[in-house]
Amino acid sequence: MVVLSVPAEVTVILLDIEGTTTPIAFVKDNLFSYIKENVKEYLQTHWEEEECQQDVNLLRKQAEEDSHLDGAVPIPAASGNGSDGLQQMIQAVVDNVFWQMSLDRKTTALKQLQGHMWRVAFTAGHIKAEFFEDVVPAVRKWREAGLKVYIYSSGSVEAQKLLFGHSTEGNILELFDGHFDTKIGHKVESESYRKIANSIGCSTNNILFLTDVTVEASAAEEAGVHVAVVVRPGNAGLTDDEKTYYNLITSFSELYLPTST
Numbered sequence: 001m002v003v004l005s006v007p008a009e010v011t012v013i014l015l016d017i018e019g020t021t022t023p024i025a026f027v028k029d030n031l032f033s034y035i036k037e038n039v040k041e042y043l044q045t046h047w048e049e050e051e052c053q054q055d056v057n058l059l060r061k062q063a064e065e066d067s068h069l070d071g072a073v074p075i076p077a078a079s080g081n082g083s084d085g086l087q088q089m090i091q092a093v094v095d096n097v098f099w100q101m102s103l104d105r106k107t108t109a110l111k112q113l114q115g116h117m118w119r120v121a122f123t124a125g126h127i128k129a130e131f132f133e134d135v136v137p138a139v140r141k142w143r144e145a146g147l148k149v150y151i152y153s154s155g156s157v158e159a160q161k162l163l164f165g166h167s168t169e170g171n172i173l174e175l176f177d178g179h180f181d182t183k184i185g186h187k188v189e190s191e192s193y194r195k196i197a198n199s200i201g202c203s204t205n206n207i208l209f210l211t212d213v214t215v216e217a218s219a220a221e222e223a224g225v226h227v228a229v230v231v232r233p234g235n236a237g238l239t240d241d242e243k244t245y246y247n248l249i250t251s252f253s254e255l256y257l258p259t260s261t
């Protein structure tokens with residue numbers, strides 16, 4: 001088995017979700033499919049609620065910022081009169097959500113709506129999150145060794161808590177010291193990792209970030225964070241240069257702590 005030594009200065013493990021703790025197939029086939037199948041009905045049912053209106057307003061603001069992009073779907077400022085106008089507005093939001101999802105965009109607006117929609121699916125037990133089998137034992141071991149463990153995902157913090165709170169391994173939320181999402185900044189921007197270190201109260205070189213996406217690894221590394229790229233079944237392939245450059249692990253059990261026996 002390949003072993004990667006965790007540098008002695010590391011006191012925090014920062015984990016990505018999709019492709020790192022959780023199969024991409026689970027996210028696509030369960031979480032994202034649920035959104036596509038239910039978004040129209042969700043908007044029709046919850047339209048009058050303040051939370052839903054906040055989600056729509058954020059999506060509208062994002063649509064304005066995206067207006068220069070090819071294929072972007074605008075969301076009108078106000079619906080026309082009557083139920084026809086409302087249905088047209090809802091359809092515009094649905095089309096915008098489908099367009100963003102077709103590009104796997106990680107905008108805060110999209111992720112906020114998705115998180116709110118998954119609330120029902122997780123709490124009613126329709127969806128249970130899945131983790132690679134090495135994840136939970138390794139996180140427990142790291143914590144026993146005194147490390148802190150945080151999550152940094154494009155999925156909203158609310159969605160992250162639903163995922164770890166309703167899984168095939170039960171509610172494992174207590175295993176995490178905290179959660180970060182795109183509200184702190186995008187995962188491909190170095191500044192996000194400096195802000196995370198600041199928020200945790202440590203230096204960037206005290207953090208080891210595990211992710212499947214090399215652009216995220218590169219941004220974290222630029223901020224002084226230690227990184228390892230996680231290679232899991234179903235993840236996007238890496239180039240030969242990426243395979244040579246990055247520390248790669250295929251299981252969390254390949255991480256060796258200086259204090260491990």
Ligand SMILES: CSCCC(=O)C(=O)COP(=O)(O)O
Pocket residue numbers: 016017018019027031106111114152153154155156159160163187
């Ligand atoms: C409950 S997290 C949902 C996963 C998600 O929406 C997503 O975009 C995953 O992105 P990640 O940054 O974890 O790769």
Ligand SMILES: [Mg+2]
Pocket residue numbers: 016017018019020211212213
């Ligand atoms: Mg990922």
